Amino acid sequence: MANETGRIRVSVVGAKGRMGANVVKAVTDAADTELALTLDAGNDLTEISPDNTDVVVEFTVPSVSLSNVLTLISQGVDVVVGTTGWTDDKLDQVRAALANAPRADQAVFIAPNFAISAVLADYFAGLAAKYFESAEVVELHHPNKVDAPSGTAIHTAHTIADARRAAGLGPVPDATETDGGSRGQVVDGIHVHAVRLRGLNAHEEVLLGNPGEQLSIRSDCFDRGSFMPGVLLAVRKVSGHAGLTIGLDTFLDL
Numbered sequence: 001m002a003n004e005t006g007r008i009r010v011s012v013v014g015a016k017g018r019m020g021a022n023v024v025k026a027v028t029d030a031a032d033t034e035l036a037l038t039l040d041a042g043n044d045l046t047e048i049s050p051d052n053t054d055v056v057v058e059f060t061v062p063s064v065s066l067s068n069v070l071t072l073i074s075q076g077v078d079v080v081v082g083t084t085g086w087t088d089d090k091l092d093q094v095r096a097a098l099a100n101a102p103r104a105d106q107a108v109f110i111a112p113n114f115a116i117s118a119v120l121a122d123y124f125a126g127l128a129a130k131y132f133e134s135a136e137v138v139e140l141h142h143p144n145k146v147d148a149p150s151g152t153a154i155h156t157a158h159t160i161a162d163a164r165r166a167a168g169l170g171p172v173p174d175a176t177e178t179d180g181g182s183r184g185q186v187v188d189g190i191h192v193h194a195v196r197l198r199g200l201n202a203h204e205e206v207l208l209g210n211p212g213e214q215l216s217i218r219s220d221c222f223d224r225g226s227f228m229p230g231v232l233l234a235v236r237k238v239s240g241h242a243g244l245t246i247g248l249d250t251f252l253d254l
C-alpha cells in the first residue's frame with residue numbers, strides 16, 4: 001500500500017523509545033516511506049486512521065502492546081510489531097480481532113527480532129538441533145531491558161524444541177539435583193539463561209553439545225541500526241499478508 005506519492009505512510013507508536021526513535025529516523029530516511037504520526041505514552045492511538053497512515057510500527061513495552069495492537073486493528077490500519085512478551089493467548093486475541101477488523105485484508109506482523117543475524121541464528125539452530133544431545137540458549141542484553149528472557153531467546157528455545165521433537169529426541173541430559181535458579185528458565189524443555197550487563201546491546205548464543213564436540217551459534221547486535229532493515233522490510237511486506245504473520249523469516253528467502 002502507498003499514497004499518491006508512491007510512499008508508504010508510517011506512524012510510529014513508542015516513538016520516544018530506544019527502538020521507536022531509530023524507526024522514526026529509518027522511516028524518514030528511506031526513499032519509499034514517509035513518516036506520518038509519532039505517538040508515545042499518553043497519546044491517543046485513535047488519532048491514527050487510514051486517512052493518515054498505511055502501516056503502524058509498534059515498539060513499546062510488553063504490558064501495553066496487546067492493547068495498542070487491538071486498538072490499531074479497530075482503527076483499520078496494518079501493524080508491524082517489535083515489542084516482545086507475546087503469549088499464545090495474546091496472539092489468539094490478535095487473530096480474533098483481525099477476524100472482525102474493519103478491512104477484510106487487514107494485516108498484523110509480529111517479530112521477536114528484526115536483525116538478520118538473529119533471524120539466521122534462530123534458523124541455523126533449528127537446522128542443527130537434531131544432531132546434538134544437549135542444547136541451551138544464553139541471551140545477553142543491556143541492563144535497561146524490562147523483560148527476561150528475551151523474546152528472541154524464547155522463540156529460539158521453541159525452534160530447538162520443535163526440531164528435537166520432530167527428530168524424536170528426548171529431554172536434554174541434566175543431572176542437576178539442586179538448583180537455586182542457576183540453571184535458568186526452562187522454555188519448552190530448553191534451558192534459557194539471561195545476562196544483563198552495561199555495555200551490551202542485544203546478543204544471543206545457542207550452545208549445542210555432543211560427547212567430545214560443541215557447536216556455538218552466536219548473533220551480536222551491537223547497534224539498534226541493525227534492526228532497521230528488517231523493520232523496513234516488514235513495513236514494505238505487511239500489507240500483502242492479510243491476517244497475523246509471525247517472524248521475519250517469513251519474508252526472507254531461507
Ligand SMILES: NC(=O)c1ccc[n+]([C@@H]2O[C@H](COP(=O)([O-])OP(=O)(O)OC[C@H]3O[C@@H](n4cnc5c(N)ncnc54)[C@H](O)[C@@H]3O)[C@@H](O)[C@H]2O)c1
Binds near residue numbers: 068112
Ligand atoms: N523485535 C526486535 O527486533 C526488537 C529489537 C529491540 C527491542 N525490541 C523490543 O521492543 C520493545 C521496546 O524496546 P525499547 O528498547 O525501545 O524500549 P524503550 O523503553 O526504550 O521504549 C518503549 C517506549 O514505549 C513507550 N510507551 C510506553 N507505554 C506506551 C503506550 N501505552 N503507548 C505508546 N507508547 C508507550 C515508552 O514511553 C517508551 O518511549 C521491547 O519489548 C524490546 O524487547 C524488539
Ligand SMILES: O=C(O)C1=N[C@H](C(=O)O)CCC1
Binds near residue numbers: 150202
Ligand atoms: O533490547 C531489547 O529489549 C531487545 N529485545 C528483543 C528481545 O527481547 O528479543 C530483541 C533484541 C533486543
